[in-house]
Amino acid sequence: MSAPIVVGAGPAGISAALTLVEAGLRPLVIDEAARAGGQIFRRPPPGFVRPPAKLYGADAGAGVRLHKAFDALGDRIDYRPDTLVWSIEPETIHLQGPAGRDRLDRGPLLLATGATDRLLPVEGWTKPGVFSLGGSQVALKAQGCAIGRRVVFCGTGPLLYLVAYQYAKAGAKVAAVLDTSKFADSVRALPLLAADPAKLVRGVYYLAWLRAHGVPIHYGVRPVSVHGEAVTGLTWRDAGRRLNETSCDAVAMGYGLRSETQLADLAGVPFRFDAGRRQYLPETDQDGRSPAAAVYLAGDGAAVRGAAAAETAGRLAALALLADLGHRVDTAERDALRARMNRFERFARGLDVAFPFPVDLLDGAADDTLLCRCEAVTVGTMRHAVADLGAEEVNRAKAFVRPGMGRCQGRMCGLAASELYARLRGLPLDQAGRLRGQAPVKPIPMA
């Protein structure tokens, strides 16, 4: 029997690895990063000096605890940092690491692949100076840099306010926070958000802090276009549909997070549509066990619920894996973990209500707006694929006109392509289909 394989070393992967080691197993832990922590607890390269409290704010305690616990595992795990899982086949998983390409026999697989920003194209979003919201946070956290001298934060979701706050605190100039959601949406979400009062209070604090420090915050916004060869400004409509322009040299954009699911797809896990999260997600039971034999999922890659939930889910999924291997599992602990997951889920549902996805954003987009960054496929080309070529679902549109066929494999544009498709056809989103994962999930050198 091959050793269990944990893919990803963020909170979910770390927690899963700790649980498996505790049960006497020696799992492989494969992670693309040089050091464990994931994006949320990403560690800067050697030589950086800011303390964890500066890097991770209120979550610093959890970050340090996870880093220490993981580093202490030593050779009780087979740890492969800087290593990409680029394909999963029924018997084999394929790696690309510092020593080149490698293949492993497939043991039980626990996928903790995390999330990336959910994005929506806007005219000019490929110009230098526009970065994903998560990327703008990485610049600050892992490099000590702001993405520009005057930064606009545009989109929606809790990260919008958190990163704007972190930038302003670090001395960067925040030109504006432009939220596509309405303030009333947050009020409506309060009963659900009360599931995690501490987090709710923190969110309110960031907002109040930004206001108190004179950062302009606008609700119900629709971004229209980014100007300049490199960014010089952003045009946007306010809630009253009036056009405004904010001069800036950088834009951080994001509309919440999306689960990174391509490896689950390659591992043969069936997907089901999650209406609140507007995404097809790998099917699992409440512990993270998928219908595919010996494949488990945990953390934001299974469903976006945040770092604390990911840590809980990592343990729960590892316990499911252990139970399936015949280990005895403490059912009282498992029940307590499930109850925690229910609270995390309730809060996550609250965020979907507080920061709804702006479904109408692409309606008025100019035909020459780029949809797919990799292959430079425009919104107009996608309209043509639907209206004139009769693409029956989004994968057919991909086959016809190539959105999502480039190097990012649809990680940036895939959900937007489905949203646009559904909107053009007047279909509910689940009927637009989803772009299927293809190996290699990221570029690998030709041997």
Add this chain to the structure above:
Amino acid sequence: MTGQFVRVAESGRPEIGFTLDGEALTALAGDTVLTAVLMQRRAVRRSEFGDGPRAGFCLMGACQDCWISDEGGRRFRACSTLVTEGMALVTLR
């Protein structure tokens, strides 16, 4: 020339020399190639499809929008590669 990025912290690291399109420049040890370039310039590459310059996007190895070459023709993702002494990078010029 003004760069895209601005340092707001961690500026006490040792300097590293590299070249960008033949010009001798300095970065700090621990900078990614993306940071090293964007401290000096506003773009790292041009889109293969003629739609203009690009400067990376996600900074976490997902979007593949920051691939860059060195003078030896080696290609790598700028956001997930640390700059090293003597690196000879080629951008859009």
